[in-house]
Amino acid sequence: MASPKARIEPHVAVIPAPELGPDVYTNANPLTLHDGPRPVFGGFLISQALSAACATVPHTFQPYSSQSSFLAPAKGDEKITYRVQRTREGRNFLTRVVHATQGVDCVHVAVISFQSAACSTGVNALEYGTPKPELDQPPEDINPDAIQALQSSMLDRSASVMQQSAEDRPLDWRPHSIEMSDHPTQLRVRGYVRSPTPLSTSDSSTHLAAFAYASDEFFFGPALAANPAAVGKGFRNVTMGASLTHNVSFHDRNAKIDQWVVLERETTWGSAGRVMVQQKFWNLQGKMILSGSQEALIRLKGANI
Template identity: 25%
Template sequence: MPESLEDLVELLDLEMIDVDLYRGRQPQTALQRVFGGQVLGQALAAAGQTVDDGRIVHSLHAYFLRGGDTTVPIIYRVEGTRDGGSFSSRRVVASQHGKPIFYMSTSFQKPEPGLDHQEPIPADVVPPEEAPTLSSVLEAQSGRAAADWDREWSALDVRLAGVTGRQFWIRAAGKLPDEPALHACVLAYASDLTLLGASLLPHGIVLGDRRIQPASLDHALWFHREFRADEWLLYDQTSPSASGARGFATGRLFTEDGRLVASVAQEGLIRPIGLDLSK
């Protein structure tokens, strides 16, 4: 994965190879398949390049079709499905080896005033300055050195915000340019990092357990309010259901001062491959 925030920004800077056709490069990684957040972020970056300035993303809905190959670039084709007076819709297909690996529909809106309400930020979370890093928590759970986890996820600063393992503080590990579209792409990248694990926690299992075959199946993200991805966001997660070897989880992202800036929903594969289900 990107070894620094600068590498992540470069990863999201796609090469335009033709009209509505883009190529995304791959980072060095020990992962066996492309991280889903990378495809989300790159697909959103591709779609955003085809939309008029002044329109900002407000939602995306995506399906992961095949595991991505980490050794070759990903090609993103953008279809301009509609440009209306207030909204622009795009469809993105990501492909490798001549086959689609990912579909995404996304919508952009011209900012306008309207009614405003939100749920409050959860109480009793550990402040980010006092919270343990995700790499140290994973080291304790898996036995794999924290430095190994840091090498894969060093573009992000992620910390455990609650004892349940369902709340995390998350931000880019450094300063980002003042480009809202880039901040949205970085948040899309980060939104896939811990969410699938929420559906394993009720069963006393952590993501990375070799008795489970995990994979993101679909992913939806709604952007509610302005934010910066290089400032702390509380990622509050829960899993309403797991069944049929699939886990469903939702998440809410709040700024430190309590503004709800995004909501996430995801269903993922959590197939037991070495787990005794009779217990």
């Protein structure tokens, strides 16, 4: 009997669409838990583009980089088509460009790079990484409802994310701390995340796609939390927030999304209506497994952007 799928697995899954041509895929499951044309969460696009690209490379290659641009809002009640271009075929490195479309509109583009296992292990290479922050409370000691409580303290109840129940969420987030300062760039958000149930597969591409999904959840929140006076209580002065670009580097091909990982996020810049946020993930043993950045549009009341 096959193991039951974890809630994150349908979110990152794609299926071939050979009737549309070679190397074409579409989402295997609905893109939203809610009815109607609500815009699609970017994590769906990032992770499913990665899954589509992974389906076109030999199993001996694993992704090490995903560079994405969000071009237009995707509608939750329409299928997304992922067309994969085999841009480079090298002995040790491969590149895929994925265009995600709805109808005639391209809503998302991703450049995804792969490295062979033979080239990434057993080589004479530099070995280092930013140390994991030492958190004084393990994830098991943090209330599973803490993420909902944190959102409730910061967001108006009408926000779409506030309509999610614990059963809606594919990942278990346990916030640990928010280190505040007078300067936005000194803010640090730290916590833990994992899939609450084991994945039904040990396939590394599925786990990495799930990490790609996780890398977009709550991501530009630190830019808002770091500027409380400007955004207002409950972010009432924010009229728009949208991701523009999203980049992920995978540092451990064997990382497992169903094991606790530590994350830290910060905002490094804000100007011209845009903000930049950085993140890092580590396993509990201290190995860095992911890092990334996102640039987002933040529009405040009265802004002419």
